[in-house]
Amino acid sequence: MEREFMEFDVVIVGAGPSGLAAACQIKKQAAEAEQEISVCVVEKGSEVGAHILSGAVFEPRALDELFPDWKEMGAPLNTEVKRDDIYMLTSADKSTKLPDALVPKTMHNHGNYIISLGNLCRWLAEQAEGLGVEVYPGFAAQEALIDENGVVRGILTGDLGVDREGNPKDGFYTPGMELRAKYTLFAEGCRGHIGKQLIKRYNLDSEADAQHYGIGIKEIWDIDPAKHEQGLVVHTAGWPLDIVGTENTGGSFLYHIENNQVVVGLIIDLSYSNPHLSPFDEFQRYKHHPVIKQYLEGGKRVAYGARAICKGGINSLPKMVFPGGALIGCDLGTLNFAKIKGSHTAMKSGMLAGQAVVEALKAGREGGDELTGYVDNFKSSWLYDELFAARNFGPAIHKFGPLFGGAFNYIDQNWFGGKIPVTLHDTKPDYACLKKASEATKIDYPKPDGVLSFDKLSSVFMSNTNHEEDQPIHLTLKDPSIPLEKNLPLYDEPAQRYCPAGVYEVVTQDDGEKRFQINAQNCVHCKTCDIKDPAQNINWIAPEGTGGPNYPNM
Template structure:
């Protein structure tokens, strides 16, 4: 195929992703130097369309960005009034006293928000500073300079045929070049993955760990609604099958954000994370809350859970990794947006200083140093042993040991357990199907629980069907020849959108089918496939979910 010729545009800084990290970086860049040219490229149809988060927001990052955010009208208006932490059994619960929890776990002074709406507001602030923001512009390739550094990205490519060749309405997109490129793609970003591998940024770090977060927005009976209430649970229905838990946040307008997180290091390949979430809603404590209500939105997203030990080197020749692309989530706090925003601010400071010195295309070492010496490191170091403990000992013992370790870190800056480590990837943690029992899940009732395809319709997901499948198989035979006999092909279950299925027809060999139109861009398949055979790449711009207020 002939080499594709593209036009190019030059900027001081190119930012991939209009999430909290990318937008915070863009805003601080323009605040520090209004003459800089800054562009933000977003693969969603609009800013916020692909943003999914719990979310209880720690405003520390927002305070740094706009101390007057309240006066500016930020959609951050529901302060947390009450914290609940429950251990669930099949029919009852135990309430964990919040005063026993380390102060860092308190949600006092935090806010229940829709991060999609927060990002839409941040985009307005950025555009007022003359940041250029282009939604619907998926970044499909890294542009490399002759010296091997990152030079830019290819964005806005449309019209490839299913076989990958240019179709009749092909548009090659443009190359956007920057003195520095910021990758703020979120968890397991497709371009971030490439630069991590090329520059070996994870050398000497623990493997990254992940969870799958699924979320529904419900409108509930006003008598059941307590605005500002935050509830987290552990225990049932997961039990010993997997780590994880739930969140229930009472937002404004009689809405609640209800979600379920399953740690992706689970061993039993028969586990069905989506059905665990649906079963959870039938617990008496939850079902009475939802009674008389209706679900109005659904979505799913992977969560980086490795913590401080798993952060890759975040600066490389020509660019940096921001936010969840670098894995900056505080797992026990279930918060990462504040660190994402602060990472964008730190990267902006480093880039402005470098550009003023006449530099470009080199490593912003000051940014990587700031990650390991500032507020982000302080936040993540205090909880660094919680996830390794959970992986090794399970929820109950890990809660006790992790709580003790966090208390000591909070009071004395000392970790009695030292630094614990992650030993293997989540994919490698998957066991053989023959070694684990199958799990019987109740059929969704259509009232509290729903089948996957019905729920996916509430994510407003759409993909142009004539484009190449963005879920690439390194070897198309592996799903049937390896994953099916060895692991009962877990893609049928770990995908929260019903993308993958094994079709068995009379007298014919099983077929592995990829319904990529259903994909909500959670990236779980890229993470959990035991053969690491699936590569998630970006579909054409604007495709995917269209979350209204996740």
Template sequence: MSETTREAMEYDVVIVGAGPAGLSAAIRLKQLSPEREVVVLEKGSEVGAHILSGAVLDPIGLNALIPDWKEKGAPLNVPVKEDKFFYLGESGKVGIPTKLMPPLMNNHGNYIVSMGNVCRWLAEQAEELGVEIFPGMACSELIYDEHGAVKGVVAGEFGRNPDGTEGPGYEPGMELHGKYVFLGEGVRGSLSKQVTAKYELDAKSDVQKYGLGMKEIWEVSPEKHQEGRVVHTMGWPLGNNAGGGSFVYHLENNQVYVGFVVHLGYENPHVNPYLSFQQFKHHPYMKDLLEGGKRVAYGARAITEGGWQSLPKTAFPGGALLGCAAGMVNVPRIKGNHNAMLSGKAAAEAAHSAIEAGRRSDVLEEYDRDVRNGPIGKDLKPVRNVKPIWSKYGLQASLAMGGFDMWTNTLGFSLLGTLKHGKTDAEATQEASKHKKIDYPKPDGKLSFDRLTNVSFSNTNHAENQPAHLKLKDPELPVKVNLPKYAGLSQRYCPAGVYEFVKDEDSGEDRFVINFQNCVHCKTCDIKDPMQNIVWTTPQGGDGPNYPNM
């Protein structure tokens, strides 16, 4: 615990993160007990500012939480009308019949949404119930009680100098204590990493796997727009260099979500996920759709892809991991928001029962059981082998073997059992000398764009007079190891141009530069760096991207 003296506020439950998981937990707690004191702390400048998702939403979580969501005006306005899957070659495409796919892959009954706007609506529902929501409040530190259980967080610290010392306008922030603390920070949350390590929550689970998801919103010509159309592609331009694929979702107002996901377990350090995304938009199918339109927003974030076998224990002394903080994405369905909402609801019910029984700061074992044995586990377990098959044997094997395994799982069994992922994404990275460089086409400024131009469409801002939130364990490793051994891959895996190697004008020696002001909080560096030398921490509250409708 910090030596700084801070005021403290007491709550029944403290929730970190105003995403679908955290807000669902807050709503459910108030539904069960209106007198319960609940607070939600959000690092973004407003609710939804840091929310980025595909997104085709399965409403199962919303149905369970707020059954009359339609009457209450939830922004689920575009039901899916058409599902298409394509395997892309460089100049053409082959359709994959949806009839060959297991029923769980069907998007009938789902909605194309902006999860940022869904979260803004959920926040309104929460506030109507009496939940306190504080945006712009980054949670920088955990607080433990005398028994070693989490009892709260430090939030709202501002005004440190770049060297970490207290500046003239320093504000120490506040301690917010709760009988239970829920961490709904999303993928690779800094506090979630700490509790996972402290309590060894992942001791019995497989390694976690990740993808990098990048997304643009485009306004296209009305004659090209097909509201309710959902398209997924695989293949070109990634080929054998990396796993991944795209999504193209036609929502309302002639807008289309164009997204690209690259699995971060790739071996070749010359892979540039961002330039692969930009190259993808020049495929004849995409070019025809996007020409004459305009890009209106850009963003990126990591995605948890480990699935069932990578789930850590979700309850710890004094709290719980919610949603993507634990990793609840169904990879073949490319969906996790429904499970995030279900996890928030389940955690709230467990905490409510515990508090009613006079408990506090213990382990909510009933929540962890619900995650594994309830609807979340039933969603994740049947698809558990798709990702490891893809990682180990490639796309074609994943389509064949993974599809077969999903079909058998619908019948209640799997001939493959539960496959292991093997290496972490950082460990999967091989030396540059073992691989050829990849020649990516230069962005044309019409369909494809350089990183810094695109980052300007994420409305990202960080106060420059604060400590860099991207920390190096060893400042010498990037130049001494990562540059010669891995060709300085951080300057390629980052989708925001945060990292670069520059030559010193006087000495001619290489220098590693961190442009933290560009960071869109995707966490890729924390995941993919082969030396695990970069640690992502929270900047001042309110800093980062300000996504409008992601």
């Protein structure tokens, strides 16, 4: 059928830090050059920030460049880091606090801020709209518009009012709209579903190492004011994950923000090998460690969420551009794992792409070409230098474990400034790292106590997640037989455990037969299933606009 369309100079997919920074950069730079450039940002969340989740300790370097007077403009950076405490958790009740001198300098946070990234994105959206950007929340980009010459010409938003079988609902159906553009920037965040398609179509990762991921699970707590120390940053490595080994690695954070609140979270590398491991349950028992319990005891959990992160770094970056568009932010994979930070790098990548767009349009180019200026801008920027210096951080942990990998990273970062004359590579994809269930140790997780630890369903409830019940399931199986016929006997179907929202279940029916059940309504859009499924059989696509979590300040 004939679809309605709108035309812009630039369409940006995703109102996260990279997409909004790109939009602001384009409009500011165009205004200085007295150019007219129309910019549209589409966001699948019900509002800007609804799907944003990050730690987050924020380095303001890119924000300083984009809005030098951000303090006077009221940017929500309210809590400056006052102190870093870093612990190695050696068992369920023991720990060693690391002296500053033994910590990689990239993990020191002097001059940084503890923030809600969702609230920063809301503020950035206000600035973008003030500059003339059109921001459309509640519209999910479903696919890229690609012409007969293989050029990206914009995006198609998803249809609204479609039932589970894909049929239009009477009186509720609205077909998706074509948003056409000279240049389209994809800023969907980690494992963007269109970005993934573009990487495959244009073979963008042919010269890159495998991308690597972690799953971050986070809660916000109101705590006893007597235990609160605004500006305190606590990081841990080790228990409940590996200290010396390399099979199940990760780390945690606990940040004291304003209003007697802390944010607490666990990041587990999705290269873990034990199919019996449950990231959600590891997080629940982690909160019982004395280092963490001392702050949470007597407090109240007020929010929950989860999100995958790209952590492969510069070695895993795909080609950044293709005819008619570019990947930016975590759709590209710009997180600096050595700093455990990706917001400032995402913003900078968006700004660099924005500069290239303005330069291309100013030169009279009508789109359809590759934004080679973006690649040139990146290679001559501090973003490239920062990611290059961090290139060994993740591979060292994967190869040598937290203890010995941490020692390597200390030497690399503190002695050589990230310029040690060797580059480590980690080319094994995360989904290929699982052992067979028969070869792995089963894990007996304690039951949640309802005080410090909780179950999945009550947690999902706190994420304000909702999807229209009668809509096509956005978690699709390429082969519906694989979960029970392959994954269950080989890996005890790990989707039951790696999903932090209880989406996947193996249900035994009355007749004794097993059924693989997908509770798509629970999905918090973390993308872990799309990444970790050992058969690469699960494909996450965007559901109807506004579906998913509604995070108030994550």
